[in-house]
Amino acid sequence: MSVRDPTATVAPGRVPQLAGSRARAEAVAGRPLPTPTALHDWQHDW
Numbered sequence: 001m002s003v004r005d006p007t008a009t010v011a012p013g014r015v016p017q018l019a020g021s022r023a024r025a026e027a028v029a030g031r032p033l034p035t036p037t038a039l040h041d042w043q044h045d046w
Helices: 017-029 036-045
Strands: none
Touching: 017 036
């Protein structure tokens, strides 16, 4: 198993994976999902 360094930076011009996932989920949900809990709850209720 490999684990990425959580302190690693994202390459210039790239969006962090979680930010990209959140943006797509908010677009589908039609509302902001500002907290980890809101994002989690929406993913499991959808």
